[in-house]
Amino acid sequence: MMELACTLARSPRRLCEGVEPELELREGERLVRRPFNHYAPALTDWWIVPSLELPFFRFGKYFFTWDEKKRDTLQCGFGVTKGLDPMLKKVYPSKKGRRLLMEENWGWQGFYPTMMRGELAELLRTAGAGIGHKLELIFEGGYVDDPGLFNPDSELRKRDRYTLLYDPADDSIRVGGAKRDAMCLKFLNKVRDWKSFGEAMMTLNAEAFLWCDLFIANTYRIPAADGETAGEPMRTPAEIHAEWLACFRNYVRC
Template identity: 25%
Template sequence: MNSQKFTAELQKIFGNDLTARPFNRFEPADSIWWLVPSAEWPAFQYSKIFVNPLSGTNKYEVGLYLENGHSSNMLLVEGNKPSNRAQVMDNDWEWAKLSKDKGRLEGVIISMQQAGVSPRVRLEIEPFSPERAAENYDGEKQKIRLTYDYTGTAINLLDKTDTINDPKLRGLIEDVAQQTNVAGVVNSIELFSESEWYWMNLLIYFETDSVNASVGVLTDMLNILGVEEA
């Protein structure tokens, strides 16, 4: 089973309330996929289920995918066109809502552990919009990743990008690397004065090779987040 089929099976179970979208529509079979609680696209503002195939295995990363967009200042730099306006975060974005109610993010992690899976957290940071990153703008794209596991009481850093090319990010990376819960990670981002110029993804997930084993965990996650069809 590839990621496209895995996602399709999940969609059958959850019904038409969730729209399946691939990251790479030209090679969808092995792309990262999202299940979005809306037919709207782009869907940066929504909490999404994601399915990411793990290379060389029959397993997938499955869980919550949350995006933190830019401020309107980016329009002054990259132009006020529709694709850029879609990347400007406002109070309707799920990141903005959940940053004010971080207990729900902690609840997602706890519910995963209680369901018998091993939760992980990953923060991804890019110095460009998704559009620019996809174009490898100026040949300088660097996606920075920090990955944590969860021990039952705290998150613990497992791995991070070693070399940070962007000096503005080094203090932030040092700070978030020391955090012991998701709320602390989000707080660090909120305190980062340059955050409006960086695109960030927060993933809370588990690894699995089974659609059926994923359903209960994802159902609990959606209930905690209050995800409904838009």
């Protein structure tokens, strides 16, 4: 198992800014950098999204994050949100409620079928072979009882967080950790291999009232000082894009 590569992009913001020029634009496309917290841009998580539209949770997007207290590693990758079943539009007639309904233009609606065809597994096999260490699939979700009171970005809402670990050494995928506050993602406990992963994703997709964010992440180490990187694997933002983020380019679109 290879050790984590280092990066001198010392914050989510710096890595996001370094990656953005590497992303080739399609005709008529616009990619936008967005901070999670506009009042603390130097420390907060960052996103690259394919639209000026707010809120942007319906889009597939790149994310850049870290532990704000430790600040010793960076995570980046692809994020996509499973919203509420569009069949619930009669239950949630308000403007705020309707925007939570997962219409055909949501990133999940394009990503889910490809995932069920095995494209995500193949993508992780290819990228993982070069990266050489475990990759994370992080699920954060909770049930939505009242869309009028629901804020997808609230840190106070009750939710589960499961981390699945993909190991390219043996092509295995299994639960690496779980925080169960809402008890709504417990079906992920059954993931033992790619077959059971697919079954769990079918369950997730069928949960009409369940809101869930999926983050597919690779981790890079932030050295304590510039001189510490001597002899260690190092990645520039361009190299991080080439070995990892470019894999998800087709999913980052309107």
